[in-house]
Amino acid sequence: MASYQKLIEPKEGSKIKVLGPNKFEVPSDPIIPFIEGDGIGADLTRAMHIVINAAVKKAYDGKKKINWLEIYAGEKAVEKYGEGQYLPKDTITALKEYSIGIKGPITTPVGGGFRSLNVTIRQVLDLFACVRPVKYYEGIPSPVKHPEKVNMIIFRENTEDIYAGIEFRSGSEEAKKLRDFLISMDVNIKEKIREDAGIGIKPMGPFASKRLIKKAIQYAIDNGKTSVTLVHKGNIMKFTEGAFRDWGYELAKTEFGDKLIPEAEVTGSTDKIIIKDRIADSMFQQGLLRPDEYSVLALPNLTGDFMSDALAAQVGGLGMAPGANMSDTMAIFEATHGSAPKYTNQDKANPGSLILSAVMMLIHMGWKEAADLVEKGIKETIKQKYVTYDLARQMTGVTEVKCSQFAERIAENM
Numbered sequence: 001m002a003s004y005q006k007l008i009e010p011k012e013g014s015k016i017k018v019l020g021p022n023k024f025e026v027p028s029d030p031i032i033p034f035i036e037g038d039g040i041g042a043d044l045t046r047a048m049h050i051v052i053n054a055a056v057k058k059a060y061d062g063k064k065k066i067n068w069l070e071i072y073a074g075e076k077a078v079e080k081y082g083e084g085q086y087l088p089k090d091t092i093t094a095l096k097e098y099s100i101g102i103k104g105p106i107t108t109p110v111g112g113g114f115r116s117l118n119v120t121i122r123q124v125l126d127l128f129a130c131v132r133p134v135k136y137y138e139g140i141p142s143p144v145k146h147p148e149k150v151n152m153i154i155f156r157e158n159t160e161d162i163y164a165g166i167e168f169r170s171g172s173e174e175a176k177k178l179r180d181f182l183i184s185m186d187v188n189i190k191e192k193i194r195e196d197a198g199i200g201i202k203p204m205g206p207f208a209s210k211r212l213i214k215k216a217i218q219y220a221i222d223n224g225k226t227s228v229t230l231v232h233k234g235n236i237m238k239f240t241e242g243a244f245r246d247w248g249y250e251l252a253k254t255e256f257g258d259k260l261i262p263e264a265e266v267t268g269s270t271d272k273i274i275i276k277d278r279i280a281d282s283m284f285q286q287g288l289l290r291p292d293e294y295s296v297l298a299l300p301n302l303t304g305d306f307m308s309d310a311l312a313a314q315v316g317g318l319g320m321a322p323g324a325n326m327s328d329t330m331a332i333f334e335a336t337h338g339s340a341p342k343y344t345n346q347d348k349a350n351p352g353s354l355i356l357s358a359v360m361m362l363i364h365m366g367w368k369e370a371a372d373l374v375e376k377g378i379k380e381t382i383k384q385k386y387v388t389y390d391l392a393r394q395m396t397g398v399t400e401v402k403c404s405q406f407a408e409r410i411a412e413n414m
């Protein structure tokens with residue numbers, strides 16, 4: 001097998017230094033590892049590099065430069081490292097070492113024993129927050145009347161909830177044993193869990209909930225946001241979802257003191273950040289009916305998953321929806337869609353999601369000037385109706401362009 005040194009040794013640049021939780025020192029020549037990804041990943045990554053390199057060069061007059069370092073996961077990792085090596089140790093080591101990374105979509109290998117590589121990366125690195133800004137770019141086709149009213153940022157808990165993967169199949173010995181055990185604690189459970197039921201477990205605790213909510217609140221403070229909403233289904237699931245809400249209010253009070261004010265205590269206008277909560281089903285309605293009343297959302301894993309895709313659809317779908325998975329010391333930025341294998345190497349797919357994920361990365365690094373330039377380029381390019389096939393088929397009077405042409409035009413429009 002090839003060695004770490006041989007395959008992913010950087011040629012130039014410096015490391016981003018982690019000084020403590022959420023404290024970084026970013027040099028002017030940072031090394032940033034990237035995973036190209038499978039399917040459309042190679043096209044998107046090339047496009048993302050074109051745009052980001054141009055923005056950084058322009059914003060800092062050539063005084064700053066990202067040194068991209070290719071690391072491997074998915075099919076390309078197997079090519080480089082050998083059979084079965086979908087996620088080589090080198091890749092995890094490099095991500096830990098450089099503390100930031102960006103990745104294209106990875107195909108989940110078909111066949112026995114594979115979990116999604118994306119989930120594995122999140123778990124191994126304990127990237128506990130999935131962060132997704134949802135914002136509208138003028139001209140993008142949307143199914144709602146006022147997509148411009150959506151401007152939210154979602155913080156979804158990544159490690160707990162029904163997604164923990166603790167499930168027992170209907171009819172299995174384990175499901176039967178678990179049911180018997182539960183009935184031994186409370187006989188009423190006999191009626192609640194039928195004999196033929198599969199059983200899933202939903203663990204949620206203060207440690208994971210609070211660190212996620214803390215990240216959301218800190219983001220609101222750092223970025224001058226007006227509110228943080230805790231979204232939950234606590235009316236039904238009191239000790240998990242309801243507790244998530246309670247832990248959130250508790251944390252807001254103990255850790256952030258008078259920076260926040262609970263919605264119930266607001267009497268007039270306030271310069272504090274309002275902390276409120278909504279039951280998940282109501283939040284889905286609010287997202288459609290009064291999106292402009294919401295800013296930062298903090299959600300448990302399952303609801304967070306649903307909510308991010310629903311809101312993304314309102315602003316034009318997954319092609320333009322960025323994301324990141326983060327801890328307090330690491331962040332991996334990634335396209336939110338999959339590898340769309342049928343468009344592999346056709347230079348056809350929309351690189352918007354990966355480019356906007358890179359914009360999040362620039363903001364995370366404190367390189368806001370470059371991030372602003374990319375956003376300007378994107379807005380202008382869409383206004384010029386110079387778009388990839390997925391947007392072109394929903395718009396009129398457009399020029400349908402390739403993935404690389406879209407990227408080059410964004411760079412020109414900065």
Ligand code: NAD
Nearest residue numbers: 104105106107108118319336337338339340349350351390
């Ligand atoms: P997908 O998102 O890859 O594709 C669904 C359809 O959406 C595509 O056929 C295409 O029409 C469209 N599409 C997606 N991205 C696009 C883009 N950038 N531009 C234009 N059109 C785009 O979903 P899928 O087909 O369910 O999954 C394919 C593979 O990707 C699977 O192996 C899946 O496990 C994996 N996946 C990876 C990630 C990730 O890496 N984060 C996320 C989801 C799915």
